[in-house]
Structures are given as structure tokens and as C-alpha cells.
Amino acid sequence: MSILEPMVPTVLSVRRIPAAHPDLLRSYGADPARHASLGLVTCDQDDPTYVALDEATKHARVDVVFARSFYAGSAHASGRLSGEILGVLAAADPDEVDEGLRALVRCLEHDACFYRADDAGTVAVFPHVIASLGHYLSREAGLAPGASMAYLVAPPLEATYALDAALKAADVTAAKIFPPPSETNFASAWLAGELPACEAAAAAYAEAVVEVARRPRVDRSER
Amino acid sequence: MSQTRALVAALRAKLGAADPLPPPGPAAKIPAPPHRVFPVKHVPGSYAEKAARHTTALVGIGHVGTRYATDVVLQFQAELAVAHEAVDTVLPESWAASQGLLPLQSRVRSHREFLLRPDRGRRLDEASLALLRARADKGVDVQPILADGLSAVACMGSGLELVRCFSDACRARGLTVGTPMCARFARVWLEDEIGAEVRARVAAILLGERPGLGTGDGLSAYLVFEPRVGKTDGDRNMMSNIHARGTPPPEAGVRLATLAAAMLAQQTSGVALDLAPLASELGDAASRKPRAPQRRVRLVEVKR
Structure with missing residues (x-):
């Protein structure tokens, strides 16, 4: 795998x-x-x-x-x-x-669905893009029905690190951020923006989670 | 694929984790198709080529793709037309008398009946029988009978010449020859009745043969010893393709006389007749060698 x-x-x-x-x-x-x-x-x-x-x-x-x-x-x-x-x-x-x-x-x-962020499947990431919101999530996120949204979920540190990357990667705003722990001990965020922006943010988010999963410990600045 | 799955798949590719299959190699070079496929150049085998020279049959005519060449088709159609024309031609009723031959006729009354009723073409009608009894010489060695058969064209063409050559050749051998006569609407077996009436020892009917492609003018000769009604084809000896491009009438007349003489000598004909002693007299006809090269008469010329 x-x-x-x-x-x-x-x-x-x-x-x-x-x-x-x-x-x-x-x-x-x-x-x-x-x-x-x-x-x-x-x-x-x-x-x-x-x-x-x-x-x-x-x-x-x-x-x-x-x-x-x-x-x-x-x-x-x-x-x-x-x-x-x-x-x-x-x-x-x-x-x-x-x-x-x-x-x-x-x-x-x-x-x-979730995706494997590492080869063993022990780190999962959910970088989902919703092109057009329905009534339920639009109400929960405080956005208009039909708007685009990136629904991003990962384990605590990865989610925090990747959310920063996602927010910087595209012209998106945070509709809601759920810091850890959720009931399932994940952390998540809902980002609003145009559809291409949401896609870029989701891709940056997933890439960042993969990067952390590959090299979990970067103890000192690598400058 | 859903939007997010496509997005993640693109990201996988970007991170180098996608597609376990190796990249495709360079495409094989495919040679260009031949510029032209037909017609294939016709190269006959040497055996076929040699064999084709010795016959006028339709062999070694080549092909264009899966078809005959145009000139072959046109030639075929022209030759078939010649054959049809020959079958359709009727011997005029007055022709025999005008040529100084004893005019006889079978029991057939019309050309259509002649084609449909071979049995009636094998017996003489009453008037002809009376004429034969009154006018013909009796008790001869050989009775030549000219007839139209299936090609009146051939009968009127080289028929007279063949009768003359045959009669001359017989006389040269010291045989007596019967009154020259011509039978209309005649089939081969008519010679049995005529020969029996004139008490001939050998009857020879010389008649137009069934036309083939391009040969509407061919004559055949059928000889039978001691003719009488009831003789079968096994009792006859025959010779075909008597025409300018086959066996010419003068040559054919000599061979037929040889055959008639052999019948008289051996007192039999047909299958029982032993042809072996005749080999030296028949010349080419007895030989096992290939025929001399033949040339097809072209009825159609196609400009190339």
C-alpha cells in the first residue's frame, strides 16, 4: 500500500x-x-x-x-x-x-472517505472538498447553501500544522475551526472560498499531513 | 471519480506515489502500408505456362485481384455468343439438294423439337425412307452421311469438304462409297437406320458438333460397323474437333478412312476395335506427345 x-x-x-x-x-x-x-x-x-x-x-x-x-x-x-x-x-x-x-x-x-497519510495507514487525513453545500453543513458552518467548502480533518498535531499550510496556500477563510480533541480525538476545520481555492487548500492540507507523517520529529529549526 | 478523489489522486502523482506501473516504452515503428495492392503481378508457373500453349482451353488466363481481366471476360462473352448462334442456326430445307446431296430428314419437324426430342432425331421420316430406298446405292462398303447435328454452321461450312476428302480416301483404299446424302435435324444414331437401309458395312455420320466456346464450326465423325438400329455408343468410333483450328478436314478424311478400313479388316468397331496396329497410319493422332502449340483466335481486341 x-x-x-x-x-x-x-x-x-x-x-x-x-x-x-x-x-x-x-x-x-x-x-x-x-x-x-x-x-x-x-x-x-x-x-x-x-x-x-x-x-x-x-x-x-x-x-x-x-x-x-x-x-x-x-x-x-x-x-x-x-x-x-x-x-x-x-x-x-x-x-x-x-x-x-x-x-x-x-x-x-x-x-x-479518509485517505492514508502514511504507508501503514496509521495516520489518516480527510481533505474533502464540497463543491456545493447542502442545507445541513451550510447551516452548521454559517455559509450559504451552494457555496464551496473544504472539510479538513487530521490527527491533532498534523491537523494544526496542515491547517496553517492550507490557510496560506489559497484565498480561503476559516468558517469554523475545531481544535482537538473532538469526540474521536481528531481536529478539523471548515474553510470557505471559491472552489479552486478550496481545492488548493485541501491539497496543501493533505500534503502537509503526509509530510508530518513521513518526518514526525523536526526538533530544531533547519535553517 | 469524485471531485475529492481526483484531487487526492493528482496529489499522489505529484508526490511520486502514484501508478505502480512503469512508464510506457517508446512506440514500435510501424512500417507504412504498401502503396498499391492490386493488381498483383501475374507470374505463371513454368509448367502452367507451357501447358497453356498447347490448348485453346481457358487456362493460364491470369487474374486481376480475384477477378478475370476485362479482355478475358469480353472474349468469353463473344465466344459464348458464337456458340449460341451456332446452336440456333437451322439448316435450310433446300440446302442439301442445292449441293447435289440426297436430302433426308429425321422425324423432327421443328428446331425446337429437335433440341428437346433427341429420340425423334434418331429415326428417318417416311418420305426420307422412301427416297433412300429409291435413290441410294445399296450394299456399299462405306456410307458417308453429312448431317447438321447441333451446328448447321459447321455442316454448311466444311461439311462438303470433309465428305469429299473422306470419300476420296476410302476410294483410294479400294472401298466402295455410297451415295452422298445429307440428313436434316439428325442425331448421331440416325446412321444406324440409314446404314441398315443401304446395307452398308460401315456407316459414317459427319455432323456439326455441340458448339464450345469460340468453336461453332466444329464437325464430329461417328463410324459404326454393320449399322442397324440398336447399336450403342460402345460400338462406335468417333473423331471430334474437325475444323481449321483442330484437325483440318483433309487430314481428318484420311484418318477416318483408315479407321473404316480397320473396321472392315477386324470385322468390328467401337470398344472392340484394336487401334494399336493403326498407330503408324494415324501419325500424330496416335502419339502420346503434347499437341503442337495452339493459338486462340481472338474475337475481341482490347486496346491497352
Whole structure:
């Protein structure tokens, strides 16, 4: 194996609730007045799933009412099917939920994924570019739907070092920065800008993570 | 491929981690196709070339690609037309009498019937039979019969000359020759009935042969010993291709007389006739050597 190969996420479990109980709807953030059906999914990679949930809102009239990562990631999951995230789609009818789930799974299988930052696959990086935001991430990031965004995730030091490189590489602004630790002990950032700028930033981010993975310790200035 | 995957793949390539396959080598040099494929230059084998010189048959005519050359096709069509024309020609009813021959006719009444009913062409009609009984010499050694057969053109062409040469050659051998006669709409086996009527010891019918390509004027001769109705082809000796480009009539007349004399001497004909003693008399015909070089008569000339 070599660097920057995709680590394709595994969708662990999928369920649909055609007519959910109002109490359940309310407790997971849905509005019983607008939502009747729920779609549930767990996956072994959380950040690709956030992207895939957002993707679902572009393909169906669904809302992402709940999406939470689990502590310490999928290597320390509560069960075989827990993974590291539970995502919940809500819609007015089950067909919309089905359509949303199809888009979500398609995105996880063919698009969003972590990449190996070193040969052994012990360092992962998520330099994802979203060309056009859906309702979910645009609301979370405070950006307009349809805007471009670079969704960048890496382990703590790598993420910090690479974020600096990404911000300097292109004309982008930080929409949100999540310093470590996240629930899964990663660090992430959402950068806004034109699509080419987002792509340049993501490439610089991935390159920087690879560089750290190759030479973890640079103890003194090399000047 | 998704946008981000393409982006990362490009980055991999930039970092030198992409594509485990070695770079492709230089392309092999492909020679240019030949400028022209057809026609292939025709180089006949020496054997075929030599053999073709000894026949007028359609061999050694070459080809252009997968087809015949234009002049070969035109020549073929012209020769086929000559053959058709010869088959279609009808011997005029008055021709035999005008040439001083005893005019006979088979039971056939029309040219179409002649082509479709060979059996009727093998027997004389009543009028001819009466004429034959009244006018023909009887008890002769050889009875020559000129006939139209399948080519009236040949009959009217060199037919008379062949009859004369044959008769002269027979007389030269001391044989008696019957009254010269000409049969219309005749098939080969008509000689059986005529020969039997005149009590000839050998009957010889000389008739136009089935036209081939370019030879509408060929004559054949069929000789039979002790002719009578019921003789088969196994009882006959024949000679074909009697025309200017094959065996010329004077030469053919001599050979036929030799054959007739042999029949009288051996008292048989056909398969039973032993031709071995005749080799010296038949000359070229008995030889096993190739024929003298032949030349095709060109009916069509193509300007090159």
C-alpha cells in the first residue's frame, strides 16, 4: 500500500422508521409537525458521514436532525455495528427518507472517505472538498447553501500544522475551526472560498499531513 | 471519480506515489502500408505456362485481384455468343439438294423439337425412307452421311469438304462409297437406320458438333460397323474437333478412312476395335506427345 489511497468507509447499519413516535421525533431534534419518518445510519468513519448526510439533503427533501460522533472512534465502539457516528435523517414521508439514504450510501461508497497519510495507514487525513453545500453543513458552518467548502480533518498535531499550510496556500477563510480533541480525538476545520481555492487548500492540507507523517520529529529549526 | 478523489489522486502523482506501473516504452515503428495492392503481378508457373500453349482451353488466363481481366471476360462473352448462334442456326430445307446431296430428314419437324426430342432425331421420316430406298446405292462398303447435328454452321461450312476428302480416301483404299446424302435435324444414331437401309458395312455420320466456346464450326465423325438400329455408343468410333483450328478436314478424311478400313479388316468397331496396329497410319493422332502449340483466335481486341 502506498500513501493517499482511499480508506473506504463501511456503512454498518441502516434502518428506516416510516412513522416514528412523536416523542422519539422530538427527542432527536425533529419536529412532529413537519417530520413523520426517520432514516438511521451508522458508519465506521464520522466525517465522511457528515458529508454524506449533507449530500442527502441535496437529493431529497430530508433534514439532518441528529448527527453525533462517538467517543474515541470506531476502534473503541460500543458494539459491532456502532461505528463512530449515528446519523438521523427526518422527512415528511418514508419515500423521501429512502431517497436520502440512497444518496448518503452512494456518497460514502464512492466519494467521501479518509485517505492514508502514511504507508501503514496509521495516520489518516480527510481533505474533502464540497463543491456545493447542502442545507445541513451550510447551516452548521454559517455559509450559504451552494457555496464551496473544504472539510479538513487530521490527527491533532498534523491537523494544526496542515491547517496553517492550507490557510496560506489559497484565498480561503476559516468558517469554523475545531481544535482537538473532538469526540474521536481528531481536529478539523471548515474553510470557505471559491472552489479552486478550496481545492488548493485541501491539497496543501493533505500534503502537509503526509509530510508530518513521513518526518514526525523536526526538533530544531533547519535553517 | 469524485471531485475529492481526483484531487487526492493528482496529489499522489505529484508526490511520486502514484501508478505502480512503469512508464510506457517508446512506440514500435510501424512500417507504412504498401502503396498499391492490386493488381498483383501475374507470374505463371513454368509448367502452367507451357501447358497453356498447347490448348485453346481457358487456362493460364491470369487474374486481376480475384477477378478475370476485362479482355478475358469480353472474349468469353463473344465466344459464348458464337456458340449460341451456332446452336440456333437451322439448316435450310433446300440446302442439301442445292449441293447435289440426297436430302433426308429425321422425324423432327421443328428446331425446337429437335433440341428437346433427341429420340425423334434418331429415326428417318417416311418420305426420307422412301427416297433412300429409291435413290441410294445399296450394299456399299462405306456410307458417308453429312448431317447438321447441333451446328448447321459447321455442316454448311466444311461439311462438303470433309465428305469429299473422306470419300476420296476410302476410294483410294479400294472401298466402295455410297451415295452422298445429307440428313436434316439428325442425331448421331440416325446412321444406324440409314446404314441398315443401304446395307452398308460401315456407316459414317459427319455432323456439326455441340458448339464450345469460340468453336461453332466444329464437325464430329461417328463410324459404326454393320449399322442397324440398336447399336450403342460402345460400338462406335468417333473423331471430334474437325475444323481449321483442330484437325483440318483433309487430314481428318484420311484418318477416318483408315479407321473404316480397320473396321472392315477386324470385322468390328467401337470398344472392340484394336487401334494399336493403326498407330503408324494415324501419325500424330496416335502419339502420346503434347499437341503442337495452339493459338486462340481472338474475337475481341482490347486496346491497352
